[in-house]
Amino acid sequence: MHISKLSMVNFRNFSSTEFHFTAGVNTVIGENGTGKTNLFRAIRLLLDESMLPAAYRLNEGDFHRGLTNWRGHWIVISAEFANITMDESVQALFVHGTGNLEEEPVDTATFNLIFRPRKDVRAGLAALTDGDEIAMRAILDPLTIDDYETVFTGRSTADFSDPELYRSIVGDFDNVIFSDETEFPELGAMLPRQLAVAKEVSFSHIQALRDVVQDFQNNRANPLRTLLRIKSGEIDTAGFKTIADKVLELNKSIEEWPDVEEISGDIKQTIKDAVGEAYSPSSLNIKSDLPGDADRLFQSLKLFVGEDGADYEGGIHELSLGGANLIYLTLKLLEFKYQKAKQAVANFLLIEEPEAHIHTHIQKTLFDRLNYSDTQIIYSTHSTQISEVSKVESMNIVGRDNGRCEAYQPSRGLEPTQIVHVQRYLDSVRSNLLFARSVLLVEGDAEEILIPALIKKVLGIGLDELGISLINIRSTGFENVALLFHDERIRKRCSIISDLDAAFFDTTADTKDDESRVKLKKRARASETSGAARKVRLDAFASGNQWVSTFYADHTLEVDFVKVGNAPAAVGVIDDVYVDPPTRATAKLSLESDDSFRYGHRILTMAKSAGKGWFAILLAGKLDHHVVIPGYLLDALCFAHPVISRETWFNIFTYRIALDELEAITEATVRESFLARLQEYRRGDLAFADVKSEFAEAFPSDRINEVLGRY
Known part of the structure; x- marks a missing residue:
């Protein structure tokens, strides 16, 4: 059951x-x-x-x-x-x-x-x-x-x-x-x-492991005391009599120890000297109170543990936080085993956030090995390590939607084969995907590296602060992951970001073309055909699903990056890619050219030469707050995160104004006037439409206006 x-x-x-x-x-x-x-x-x-x-x-x-x-x-x-x-x-x-x-x-x-x-x-x-x-x-x-x-x-x-x-x-x-x-x-x-x-x-609840040392000091919450109490009730009284007799004998020996008898006599005499015989107690003795019954004797026992192979065994309070938590968890699991042995009609074990202070390998091992027969176990966690070893069909995701908390079942309504595919993908991308408020799915390393850097430079805040996870699918098979975002499953927004791979030069066959040019045009036409087919497929997949939408670079991220006006950043990495001075000079002229073939071919050649991932890292290092975010990426961001809080907008505006002041672009009086209005917006006395309009008027050339126009 x-x-x-x-x-x-x-x-x-x-x-x-x-x-x-x-x-x-x-x-x-x-x-x-x-x-x-x-x-x-x-x-x-x-x-x-x-x-x-x-x-x-x-x-x-x-x-x-x-x-x-x-x-x-x-x-x-x-x-x-x-x-x-x-x-x-x-x-x-x-x-x-x-x-x-x-x-x-x-x-x-x-x-x-x-x-x-x-x-x-x-x-x-x-x-x-x-x-x-x-x-x-x-x-x-x-x-x-x-x-x-x-x-x-x-x-x-x-x-x-x-x-x-x-x-x-x-x-x-x-x-x-x-x-x-x-x-x-x-x-x-x-x-x-x-x-x-x-x-x-049979029901056991293991609470979140936050201060287990205090629990060990609390008689009611101490899991060791609970275990001993259970076992003491099973003790054979007749069999225990030998130990009880030894305790009584030990008590008597302690009481008769000369120093103890001397102190006892001194106490009696001192009180008589102080208040007289009439007001003194009729009897006063020092007695040893070691318990003789099984229950009390068991409750006096304490746990001593040695860590890391050390010979020394110390109390729970001497252990590391992780060590104490692991011992606490072990005792609670044993308590559950004792209860389960009573043959109840069903067994339930709730474990709340077991990851606190526990090493990642222990978290995974713990989850993998805890699988008692005839027992339903429910974990709650925000550990990516535990989520990585969870089965998608036995998972509930809790999230917020318009101020409400809701539960999502990511495998609901999926076919068994689809669940298998999702499970395989989640094994590698789960850590971000399942904890996000919204998701950006990208196809490669360049997008994974550059998009967060672009957002951070322009907005002054990162994707994590917005609650957005960027997931690198490392292919164009977006559907295998994006199908999770659906009315029946995870009701969170997901933007699919891909390339159309449209040619950025004339691919018409020409008899004057040499062999390399013929091959280049052939590859470009094939990529364009593949990109168009991918768009048809992905658009059909997202059609009718309010939680998923598609966004495309006209060509590729690198080409579109230069196309929108970011040639200076691309030029900044030339020296990291080329050694030969003439080649560097030629590359600079190509990137600064208005000819799409020249700058497009050059940026892709550089990316291929350095490796797309490494080239993206180099390029990210050259970005500044003047960078232009390609429009399709802004659209994807706006869909995934359509509502930005008032406080977050306040921080974004403040960041951009500080940069403007640093470069002395706008008159100080203009900045001060807008900052006063910004405080009104923060207090709720000014509408967002008004504050963004006033910002655009005061700072017309600021890159943030391209973002504001979409909100």
């Missing part, structure tokens, strides 16, 4: 989200703040019996922040279980324990936590006349969290992620329309807490 789906409605940073899981090992990945910890909290509320009863009383902070007003709304956390076994005890759990009234054995079942207003509040809303907002406000405004209740239901058919169904049951607050009913069959059967699924399953 395993969780096949978990949905959350109005819970913390999830407005309405579904996670899909498989049996075995699952991975939930995403950047910080996307809700991985909240997902685990939701699962624990359903399955973790160790949670304190107060945890089920949710509060205002547990409601989704996107709600205009939480009062009256419901929080719903629902788990769907699959592969329910035919075992009698399991069927009893889901036939009776989750409210299934069917006579036939069930294969799937649901278990829900619903946090809703009490019945008297729901009855008041049900009695409202449609549209009577004043009466609705009179009911909702005085509500406090004490007017809410937590109920558990099973075998429900309600899909609260459907907005229409949510409104039909909970209510339409915008239009003040509520059902006349207060209870709905779709919610399933109400379950008393004592019949909860949590009592029938």
Whole structure:
């Protein structure tokens, strides 16, 4: 038995989200703040019996922040279980324990936590006349969290992620329309807490490893104490008597030690001298308190560990952070093994961000080796090392979309062969792709090196700061990766950047052409044909998909780079490519020429001579803030990242003004005037359209205007 789906409605940073899981090992990945910890909290509320009863009383902070007003709304956390076994005890759990009234054995079942207003509040809303907002406000405004209740239901058919169904049951607050009913069959059967699924399953949660040394010092959180407590309960009292007798004998020997008896006598005499016989204790002795019972004796044990083959063994507090975390994780896994041995109907292990302070090789090995039989394991992580060894079909990606956190299943709707292809590609590019807010797919090393450098020089911020990952496919087979970005899978924007490879000179055959010219034209025509066919293929692939779009260089990145006015940067690398002075001079004249054949042929020759990747590195080193970004790259950037925050724009404007001041291009009074307006924009008192218009007027020759024109 395993969780096949978990949905959350109005819970913390999830407005309405579904996670899909498989049996075995699952991975939930995403950047910080996307809700991985909240997902685990939701699962624990359903399955973790160790949670304190107060945890089920949710509060205002547990409601989704996107709600205009939480009062009256419901929080719903629902788990769907699959592969329910035919075992009698399991069927009893889901036939009776989750409210299934069917006579036939069930294969799937649901278990829900619903946090809703009490019945008297729901009855008041049900009695409202449609549209009577004043009466609705009179009911909702005085509500406090004490007017809410937590109920558990099973075998429900309600899909609260459907907005229409949510409104039909909970209510339409915008239009003040509520059902006349207060209870709905779709919610399933109400379950008393004592019949909860949590009592029938083995469940362990290993929290994020942040300060495990403190946990070892905390009796309640110390994983070693938990293990010892479990084992002490299994001790044979008769067999343990020999050790208990030795402890009692040791206690007596310590108490009778001459120095101990002397101190005891001195204490008695001193107190009598101070307050007299009448006010002195009737009895006062120093006693050894070594525990004689198994439980207390086991709890007094401590763990000592040696690192890196050293003979010295120290306490947990003496270990490195990574060493302490690894020990903590080991003990928690052993605790799970002990619980699993109790033959529960299902086993669940949640491991939250295990990567903290642990070496990358250990992260990969840990993930690869943790695969307990009959156990569903769910990792949350933002480790690229763990994501690299995860299976795409057992993965959920959490991300933000318009302020909401959502879950994406990258393999959803794909054929098995497509999943295999995606898995192979992700093995090499996954580290950036899965954690990005948006993606640029490029075909080669030149684009991978030059595009980030161009953006950084012009905007003053990098792709990482914008949340954009640039992925080098190292081929033109973009579809194998781009198919991940889709309404059914990852709802993030992806720009495909490729070359049309159109000829930049006349390729018409001429009888006057020598052999080398004939070959050159033939290759150019073949590349042009291939580029045109690639455009047809990629455009058809992206058609109808709002998350993917295509962008093309007319020729190649290198040729288009010079074409838009970047000849000075190209000239700057001539000395790094050529040694011969005449060749250097010829190359300079070619690059500065207006003849597309001359500068195009020269830049490609230089790139081939140095190696495209190395040439891109050399070229990136010659860039400055005057560089021109080819239009197709700006279009790709704008599609992938259509909304730039106010603060980011402020930083971009500030960067460009500082450069202008450094070169004394614009009058100081003009700069100061615009800076004042920029502060107004930062405060929200000036619209973006106005600030970019004023910037263009004040700094008409600034390269950033080419970017601003697209936003």
